[in-house]
Structures are given as structure tokens and as C-alpha cells.
Amino acid sequence: MKLPTLSTLNVRNKRVLIRLDLNTEIIKGKAQFSARMKAHLITLKELKKKKAKTIILAHQSRPGKPDFTSLKQHAKLLKVKFVPDILGKKAVSAITSLKPGQVLLLENIRSIKDEFNQSLKNNDLINILAPLFDIYLNDAFSVSHRSQTSVTGFPQVLKSGIGRVLESELKHLQKIKVKNALFILGGAKPKENIDILKKNKNVITTGIFGQLCTIAKGHNLGAQNKFLKDKVKEFVPKLKPLVKNIQTPIDFAVRVEGNKRKEIPLEDFPSKYEIFDIGKKTQALCIKKIKQAKYIFMKGVAGYCEDLKFCQGTHAIFKAITKSKAFSLVGGGHTTDAIQKLKINKSRFGYISLSGGALDEYIAGKKLPGIEALKKK
Numbered sequence: 001m002k003l004p005t006l007s008t009l010n011v012r013n014k015r016v017l018i019r020l021d022l023n024t025e026i027i028k029g030k031a032q033f034s035a036r037m038k039a040h041l042i043t044l045k046e047l048k049k050k051k052a053k054t055i056i057l058a059h060q061s062r063p064g065k066p067d068f069t070s071l072k073q074h075a076k077l078l079k080v081k082f083v084p085d086i087l088g089k090k091a092v093s094a095i096t097s098l099k100p101g102q103v104l105l106l107e108n109i110r111s112i113k114d115e116f117n118q119s120l121k122n123n124d125l126i127n128i129l130a131p132l133f134d135i136y137l138n139d140a141f142s143v144s145h146r147s148q149t150s151v152t153g154f155p156q157v158l159k160s161g162i163g164r165v166l167e168s169e170l171k172h173l174q175k176i177k178v179k180n181a182l183f184i185l186g187g188a189k190p191k192e193n194i195d196i197l198k199k200n201k202n203v204i205t206t207g208i209f210g211q212l213c214t215i216a217k218g219h220n221l222g223a224q225n226k227f228l229k230d231k232v233k234e235f236v237p238k239l240k241p242l243v244k245n246i247q248t249p250i251d252f253a254v255r256v257e258g259n260k261r262k263e264i265p266l267e268d269f270p271s272k273y274e275i276f277d278i279g280k281k282t283q284a285l286c287i288k289k290i291k292q293a294k295y296i297f298m299k300g301v302a303g304y305c306e307d308l309k310f311c312q313g314t315h316a317i318f319k320a321i322t323k324s325k326a327f328s329l330v331g332g333g334h335t336t337d338a339i340q341k342l343k344i345n346k347s348r349f350g351y352i353s354l355s356g357g358a359l360d361e362y363i364a365g366k367k368l369p370g371i372e373a374l375k376k377k
């Protein structure tokens with residue numbers, strides 16, 4: 001089914017509510033300009049040119065997490081107006097007084113409880129915001145796996161379509177087959193990776209996901225077990241039956257006194273130091289597997305790329321992928337940001353997706369609620 005796009009919808013003088021994914025790294029309190037933001041600017045530029053009145057909904061992290069912040073800095077990075085409100089008088093007045101060609105960002109949508117409310121009836125976001133708009137656009141494939149009001153609610157009550165970023169993701173992903181691929185799964189979000197483990201055996205794990213898989217194999221990582229305690233509790237029981245035949249790291253880089261990198265083989269754990277990267281032996285294993293692969297799916301960084309000395313594992317994997325003849329699909333917010341940060345030649349990848357968890361679910365063959373909701377209306 002073809003979804004309406006900016007080529008088919010008339011947005012001129014219309015109030016357009018658009019869901020973007022501005023979720024980004026916050027380093028020392030500063031929101032970072034991301035690859036996703038850069039991509040969304042293309043959609044925003046077109047909406048401005050077409051004289052739409054554009055109001056953005058987006059999130060940063062989730063309640064309870066340290067990087068759950070206001071979107072004030074994100075508005076500066078995008079060079080758009082900002083109102084620190086969503087449902088109150090300030091927001092309504094800013095929305096209704098917006099002029100054609102202007103763009104306004106509302107506050108972090110996850111600060112409103114009804115974002116997590118599946119009902120459309122007793123939902124203030126639907127009852128207060130929806131009547132103010134003519135059109136809803138989803139431009140965030142990367143959050144389309146979430147059944148949240150800004151993703152699945154609005155398209156059920158408003159005329160809807162997709163922005164240029166979502167359009168491009170769908171177009172490219174529909175062409176990609178990842179059967180018999182080598183899966184390199186890292187990052188800090190294990191939930192969606194689990195679906196891939198259920199269906200595939202040619203898997204190397206890195207990052208926090210790799211550490212959890214290592215723990216699921218029965219290893220004690222010491223300080224890192226403590227650091228990951230909530231995730232260990234939630235995911236290790238689910239991972240235990242799935243990790244037997246997958247490759248987990250055989251060495252790790254830890255951060256020792258003076259913020260220095262030290263590599264420790266798995267057999268020398270538990271360690272009193274927390275883990276920040278995979279070690280050289282694990283990198284060599286990854287490189288060997290990459291050389292043998294015909295198709296590669298990589299999602300999630302191998303280490304803490306905010307600090308370049310702990311981005312060595314990720315760098316080594318990127319370099320091996322760009323040298324290989326395999327078709328590669330790479331995804332994940334931190335992963336795409338690392339490609340940018342490490343100045344890796346993007347043209348050497350088959351396709352770089354801006355999505356992470358949503359991409360995992362798509363690759364695992366699941367239907368994304370955000371896309372399904374757009375089809376319903």
C-alpha cells in the first residue's frame with residue numbers, strides 16, 4: 001500500500017503535526033546534532049518551502065533515565081522555534097498563531113502521560129491537540145515500533161502521511177533481503193535484538209548486548225554485572241536459551257585509573273573495572289567473520305563511542321565492513337552517529353538506516369504499529 005507523501009499531500013497553509021526522532025546523545029549536558037536531525041532537516045525545509053505551518057512532536061529518552069531532558073537544545077540545533085509546553089495555553093497559543101512557512105517544536109512528548117496511553121478516547125493529546133491540526137505526518141521510522149500516541153494515535157484521527165525520511169527508509173528497506181546474513185548486534189537496547197537471535201544463528205554480539213549475552217552464558221563480569229544489574233535481571237533469563245551458538249566477546253577493554261584503556265581476556269574476569277569496549281581479540285574475530293560474509297546486518301556500537309579510545313572496536317568493525325564485498329545494512333542512532341564521528345566513507349555501506357530498534361523488528365519480520373496505523377486511516 002502506497003502511503004501519502006509530501007508529493008501527494010497539499011500542505012500549503014495547513015497546520016501539520018509531524019513526528020520526528022530527535023532522540024540523541026547528551027554529552028556533558030549538551031544535546032548532540034545527530035544524523036537523524038540532519039535527515040529531518042530535509043523534510044522541514046520542504047514543509048517551509050511549501051508554506052505549511054509545521055509543529056514538531058519528538059522525544060528525548062524516557063522518564064526515569066538520566067538523558068530524559070527538555071527539547072530546548074534540540075530546537076536550537078534545528079534552528080526552529082520552541083515552546084516548553086504541549087497541552088497548556090502556551091502551546092495552544094504558539095500552535096494557533098504559527099504563520100505559513102514557520103516551524104515550532106513542542107516539549108518532550110514523553111513528559112506527557114497520555115503519550116503512553118493506548119486509548120484514543122480518554123487521551124488529552126488526542127482530545128486537545130488533534131482538533132488543532134489538518135494533517136499528521138510520521139517522519140520517524142525509528143520510533144514506528146512504539147505504540148505511543150504520537151506514533152499510532154494521531155494517524156487514526158487525522159488525515160495522515162509520511163515525511164521524506166520515513167519514505168526513504170521504507171523505500172530502501174523494502175529492497176533488502178537479510179536471509180543468511182552475518183548479524184553483528186551491539187548497542188545498549190537488548191529487547192529488539194532478542195527477536196533476531198530467535199531466528200538467526202550467524203551472530204556476533206558486542207556492546208552492552210554482548211556483555212549481557214556473555215553473562216547469559218554463565219560468566220561473571222564483576223563490576224559490569226553490578227553496573228548492568230537491572231538489565232541482567234530483565235534480559236539474562238530471556239537470553240539464556242538463545243546464546244549457546246552465538247559468538248560473544250572473548251576479551252574486553254575496561255577503564256582503569258586516569259581514564260585509561262586496558263584490555264582483559266574473558267578468562268581473567270570478574271574484574272573490578274567497568275567495561276567500555278570489546279578488546280582486540282574480539283575485533284579480530286569480527287573481522288574474520290566479516291571477510292567470510294555475503295550479507296551483513298550491523299546494529300549498535302561495540303563500545304562507548306562518546307570517548308574515542310573506547311570506540312576502537314566499533315571503528316575496527318566499520319573498517320572491515322567497508323573493505324568487504326558483502327552487502328551491508330547498518331542501523332541504530334548511535335551507530336550512524338559513530339559513522340559520522342569516525343568519518344567513515346558512507347558510500348562503502350550498502351544502506352545506512354537511521355533506525356535502531358524499529359529496524360530490528362522490521363528485519364525480524366514484525367509489523368511496525370506506527371506504519372500499520374498510517375495504513376488504517
Ligand code: 3PG
Nearest residue numbers: 021023142143333356357
Ligand atoms: C531510538 O533511539 O532508537 C528511537 O528514538 C526510539 O527510542 P526508544 O527506544 O526510547 O523508544
